[in-house]
Structures are given as structure tokens and as C-alpha cells.
Amino acid sequence: MTTASDAPLILARQLRKSFDDFEAVKGIDFEVRKGESFGFLGPNGAGKSSTMRMIGAVSPISGGELSLFGLDPEVDGKQIRARLGVVPQDNQLDELLSVQDNLIIYGRYFDIPYKIARERSLELLDFVQLKDRARSKIEPLSGGMKRRVTIARSLINNPEMLLLDEPTTGLDPQARHVLWDRLYRLKQDGVTLVLTTHYMDEAEQLCDRLVIMDQGTIVAEGAPADLIRTHSPREVLELRYPAGTNADRTQEVDGIGARQEILPDRILIYADDGEAALSEVHRRGSQPESALVRRSSLEDVFLRLTGRTLVD
Amino acid sequence: MIASRTGPIRVLEYQFMVYLRVWKSNVAGSVLRPLLYVLGMGLGVGSLVDDGPRGGQLLADLTYFQFFAPAIIATTAMQILTNDSLWPIRGGFVWHGTFHSQTTAPITPGEVVSGLLMWHLAKGLLSAGGVALVLVFFDSTRGWGLLPAIGFGALAGVAYSAPLVAWSASRKNDLAYPNVLRFVIVPMFLFSGAFYPITELPGWLQFIARLTPIWHGVELCRGALHDTLTVSSTSAHVGFLLVWVTVGWFAAQRVFTKKLSL
Ligand SMILES: Nc1ncnc2c1ncn2[C@@H]1O[C@H](COP(=O)(O)OP(=O)(O)OP(=O)(O)O)[C@@H](O)[C@H]1O
Ligand SMILES: [Mg+2]
Numbered sequence: 001m002t003t004a005s006d007a008p009l010i011l012a013r014q015l016r017k018s019f020d021d022f023e024a025v026k027g028i029d030f031e032v033r034k035g036e037s038f039g040f041l042g043p044n045g046a047g048k049s050s051t052m053r054m055i056g057a058v059s060p061i062s063g064g065e066l067s068l069f070g071l072d073p074e075v076d077g078k079q080i081r082a083r084l085g086v087v088p089q090d091n092q093l094d095e096l097l098s099v100q101d102n103l104i105i106y107g108r109y110f111d112i113p114y115k116i117a118r119e120r121s122l123e124l125l126d127f128v129q130l131k132d133r134a135r136s137k138i139e140p141l142s143g144g145m146k147r148r149v150t151i152a153r154s155l156i157n158n159p160e161m162l163l164l165d166e167p168t169t170g171l172d173p174q175a176r177h178v179l180w181d182r183l184y185r186l187k188q189d190g191v192t193l194v195l196t197t198h199y200m201d202e203a204e205q206l207c208d209r210l211v212i213m214d215q216g217t218i219v220a221e222g223a224p225a226d227l228i229r230t231h232s233p234r235e236v237l238e239l240r241y242p243a244g245t246n247a248d249r250t251q252e253v254d255g256i257g258a259r260q261e262i263l264p265d266r267i268l269i270y271a272d273d274g275e276a277a278l279s280e281v282h283r284r285g286s287q288p289e290s291a292l293v294r295r296s297s298l299e300d301v302f303l304r305l306t307g308r309t310l311v312d
Numbered sequence: 313m314i315a316s317r318t319g320p321i322r323v324l325e326y327q328f329m330v331y332l333r334v335w336k337s338n339v340a341g342s343v344l345r346p347l348l349y350v351l352g353m354g355l356g357v358g359s360l361v362d363d364g365p366r367g368g369q370l371l372a373d374l375t376y377f378q379f380f381a382p383a384i385i386a387t388t389a390m391q392i393l394t395n396d397s398l399w400p401i402r403g404g405f406v407w408h409g410t411f412h413s414q415t416t417a418p419i420t421p422g423e424v425v426s427g428l429l430m431w432h433l434a435k436g437l438l439s440a441g442g443v444a445l446v447l448v449f450f451d452s453t454r455g456w457g458l459l460p461a462i463g464f465g466a467l468a469g470v471a472y473s474a475p476l477v478a479w480s481a482s483r484k485n486d487l488a489y490p491n492v493l494r495f496v497i498v499p500m501f502l503f504s505g506a507f508y509p510i511t512e513l514p515g516w517l518q519f520i521a522r523l524t525p526i527w528h529g530v531e532l533c534r535g536a537l538h539d540t541l542t543v544s545s546t547s548a549h550v551g552f553l554l555v556w557v558t559v560g561w562f563a564a565q566r567v568f569t570k571k572l573s574l
Pocket of ligand 1 (some may be wrong): 022045051
């Protein structure tokens with residue numbers, strides 16, 4: 001028997017989304033449990049945002065089943081949204097209002113009393129290290145700052161679950177690390193995180209479990225380390241040859257390691273021992289301009305499963 | 313758990329928050345512009361008309377100033393609310409994402425529309441009130457009738473804004489917005505009966521003028537100030553305006569629901 005506490009917060013079965021005759025999400029299954037940090041990893045157009053908007057109880061589903069907190073979004077959209085925090089891909093901050101007023105009015109949408117919304121807005125701006133910008137307008141803020149304001153805004157109603165659509169896309173490495181740190185703290189506080197990303201390092205950093213999406217379908221599911229272990233040898237040897245000659249190298253690397261990928265800009269050799277593979281390349285007299293041995297990543301899993309790279 | 317029904321009030325609050333940042337320029341628009349109109353047209357043109365051959369009989373013994381000035385209560389509300397129903401709607405969908413963030417929170421698209429129209433009513437009362445305030449300063453247009461006229465003017469304004477909100481929201485871009493001002497609002501303003509009685513127009517134009525909400529608004533405002541309204545004429549004018557408000561309201565709810573739940 002399942003009790004209320006271990007019922008999944010999100011349960012999707014054969015979930016679909018169509019726009020006219022185009023099918024953006026083609027029947028996907030997944031579950032998210034309380035306290036978990038769950039990710040959708042996939043390239044542009046995979047259907048991540050379409051899925052997030054259905055989970056956010058904003059976009060009606062086109063087929064299959066979806067339940068959130070055990071409720072049907074079609075019937076109980078308001079109750080569901082009252083318990084969610086949402087960070088949309090495009091922020092949707094209101095440039096007509098100050099930073100703090102953006103948070104306060106958003107709190108009012110959740111019927112939070114004005115005085116409490118005001119206090120909480122300052123606490124949250126402090127949490128995202130933007131307290132000194134409370135009275136600032138939105139427009140002069142940097143991309144990373146706007147993202148942090150949006151995250152602060154999404155927390156105004158103390159959500160049980162936070163939906164983040166590409167939280168760090170377009171940010172510089174330092175801004176990304178600040179954000180990751182804040183999200184990590186939320187996770188430690190027991191907030192369930194659901195996020196999309198096309199950065200494999202972000203997925204590895206933040207997600208306990210993830211699904212890899214491509215063209216509206218889920219191609220793999222699991223914990224990042226398990227996915228890598230299952231779908232890719234332990235190490236990767238990356239070789240770079242003079243531009244435009246990669247295709248001619250097929251012979252030179254043939255049979256080395258478990259598998260080879262000839263990409264336009266580099267050649268990847270998958271092997272449990274990358275150094276040994278490199279010795280073999282040298283033994284055959286091949287002269288790459290550079291060679292690098294690294295551990296397998298989710299990027300390699302994606303390449304393996306779809307034949308394409310994540311970020312192009 | 314019962315879903316909260318405060319959505320429209322929250323949307324109204326948002327609009328008010330934005331208004332607090334810009335109210336000074338708005339007040340200038342709803343008091344200074346009508347003041348110029350009233351003085352320029354009412355007194356200037358008035359001096360020509362009142363001394364003219366048909367002066368008194370044409371305007372039912374009103375001076376031109378008394379005839380013209382109360383009409384500006386309705387036309388000002390119409391103009392201000394029309395502007396609020398064009399680019400600001402585009403802004404809510406595209407530039408500021410307001411409608412999207414409201415519906416990401418526990419507010420429905422239908423409630424966004426209701427809150428918006430409640431705000432338009434409030435703004436209509438403010439703008440109509442601004443003009444009425446100007447009229448208080450003239451002996452010939454001072455009267456308790458200005459109070460109901462404020463309400464009638466605001467109603468006429470919403471009779472424009474409700475259908476226009478639906479229309480603007482349904483556009484893919486804002487290229488056609490200026491046409492509303494050029495081909496709808498300006499002609500209606502000119503044929504509204506604000507400047508002259510529409511009985512001066514040829515029959516077919518008179519018929520068209522009677523179908524425009526603004527003529528009903530002008531009749532109501534003028535009648536309220538000069539105490540010439542009857543129960544039946546008032547109900548007919550108000551009923552006509554309410555039809556436009558209701559139709560626009562429902563249409564806008566449909567369009568918003570479609571656009572905000574893709
Ligand atoms: N409102 C819409 N109308 C028509 N097609 C849409 C709409 N929204 C999304 N799509 C299409 O659905 C597909 C999936 O889009 P979606 O935004 O879900 O992808 P995504 O994984 O979030 O991509 P990205 O990384 O670029 O944000 C795309 O091909 C997109 O063009
Ligand atoms: Mg997206």
C-alpha cells in the first residue's frame with residue numbers, strides 16, 4: 001500500500017503535447033518524488049519547456065496522464081500552482097516595476113498579505129545576494145542577476161516544488177556557480193527541484209536523477225553516474241587533427257578502444273583505459289595535433305544514444 | 313481546498329502598483345488635455361455658435377459651452393481607455409510578460425481579463441472625474457449631475473476597452489494598432505454628437521452614429537448634467553453600453569485563455 005507521503009509529486013504516463021499538427025512531446029513516462037532533484041537533459045527543441053509548462057499546470061496536456069501532488073492539473077490547476085515555484089526560461093520579470101515590487105506583487109498573486117510579502121521579498125533578495133538592488137529597476141541588471149531575481153520571486157510562496165527551465169543558460173561560469181550554490185541550499189532544505197538543462201555538467205551537479213530527452217521522447221533515465229556507467233566506457237580519448245581531415249582518419253583509429261566517434265571537430269575514442277588507447281594511436285604512427293584523456297560524461301551518453309552532440 | 317477567488321483583485325492591485333509610478337503624467341493627460349478642449353472648443357467655437365442665427369433653438373436652449381463640455385467627460389474616458397487597450401495589452405503578453413507571470417501564479421486567464429477591466433473602470437472613473445472637476449470651475453456646468461456623468465463616462469470608456477482588449481490580444485503583432493485610432497476612434501469622436509447634435513447629419517450617418525457606444529455615452533453625460541434624462545432613455549443607453557462591455561469581456565476571456573495556455 002502506498003501512503004500519501006511516498007506517492008510521487010509528479011506522475012506522467014504517455015504524456016503528450018501537440019501544437020496543431022506538430023507533436024513536441026511524444027508520450028513520455030516519468031515520476032518525481034518528494035525531496036528529489038530531477039532533471040530533463042536535452043538539446044534545443046527536445047520538448048523540455050513544453051513538458052515544464054504542462055507540469056506547471058499552465059499548458060493543458062494533449063494526451064496521456066499527468067498528476068501533480070496527486071491532483072489533476074485540468075481540474076485543480078490553481079491549487080497546484082499555489083504549491084509550485086516557477087522559473088520560466090525567459091524570466092518574465094516586469095520592467096515596469098522595481099526588483100522588490102516584482103517579488104511583492106507576485107506574492108500577492110498567492111494571496112500572501114502585503115506586509116509578509118514585503119518582509120519575505122527582502123529575505124529572498126538577501127538569499128540570492130541582491131538585497132542592495134531591491135529598489136533597482138529590472139532593466140539595468142545583468143543576465144545572472146535577473147535569473148537570481150526570478151529565482152527569488154519563485155520562492156515567495158514557499159513552494160514545495162521548484163520548476164527551473166534552463167536556470168543558467170547564457171550565464172558566465174561565475175554566475176552559474178553562484179546559482180548552483182543557491183539551488184543546492186534549497187535542495188538541502190528539502191525543496192523538490194525539477195530542472196531542464198542542456199549542460200551536462202549542470203545535470204551532473206544538480207540532479208539526483210534525470211531523463212535524457214531528444215525530439216520529444218525520453219531516450220534514457222537514471223542517476224547521472226549510473227547512466228554514464230551503463231552507456232559509456234569509463235574514459236574518453238579526444239583527438240584533434242588539422243581541420244577538415246577527420247574523415248580521413250577513420251582507418252588510423254579503427255579498432256582502438258571500444259568505440260570511435262568521428263565528429264567534425266574531433267575524434268572520440270571510448271575506452272576503459274584512455275592512456276593505453278593513446279599509446280596505440282601513437283604506435284600506429286598517427287600524429288594528432290592534440291590528445292586528451294578524460295572521464296566519460298553525460299555528453300557521451302547523449303552522443304551514444306542519439307548520434308548527436310548536446311550543444312551545437 | 314477551495315480555490316481562491318481573489319484573482320481579479322490581485323490583477324487590479326498590479327495595475328495600481330504600476331499606476332503609482334506614472335500617475336503624474338496620467339493626471340496631466342486626464343485634466344490638462346480636456347481643459348484645453350473645453351476652453352478652446354467650448355468657449356472659442358461657442359462664441360461663434362451662440363451668436364449665430366440658429367443658436368438657441370438647435371441646442372435646446374443650452375449655450376454651446378454647456379452642450380459641448382459634458383460630452384468631453386465621455387470622450388476623454390473613451391480615448392484614455394482605448395490607449396490602455398492597445399499597446400499595454402501587447403506589453404502584458406510580450407514586452408513585460410505580465411499576463412504570463414500572473415497565470416503561472418494561481419490566477420486564471422479569465423481572472424486576468426476581469427481584473428484588467430476592473431482597472432479600466434477605475435481608470436475611466438479617474439479620467440472622467442478629472443474632466444468633471446474642470447467643469448466644476450464654470451458656473452454654467454457646475455451641478456450634481458456631474459457625479460452620475462462620471463459613472464456614465466467611465467462605462468462608455470469600458471464599452472470601448474473591453475472589445476478592444478479582446479481584439480488587441482488576438483493580433484499577432486501591433487502593426488494594426490494605430491489603425492484603431494485613425495479609423496475607429498477619431499471618426500467616432502467626430503460623429504459622437506459631442507461637437508454638434510447628430511440630427512444635423514444625413515439620415516444614414518445618424519443611424520450609424522447611434523450604433524456607436526460613444527454617442528450613448530455623450531447623451532448620458534450631457535443629459536445627466538442638464539437633467540434631461542428619463543428612466544427609459546437612461547436604461548436604453550446604459551443597456552446598450554453594457555452589451556458592448558459584456559460581449560467584449562467574454563471575447564477577451566476566450567482570447568486570453570487561448571493565448572495563455574499554449
Ligand atoms: N507555442 C508553440 N507553438 C508551436 N510550436 C511550439 C510551441 N512551443 C514549442 N513549440 C515547438 O515544440 C518543440 C519543442 O519546444 P520546447 O520549447 O519544448 O523545446 P526545449 O527543449 O525547451 O528547447 P530549448 O532548449 O530551445 O528551450 C520545438 O520544435 C518548438 O518549435
Ligand atoms: Mg526550452
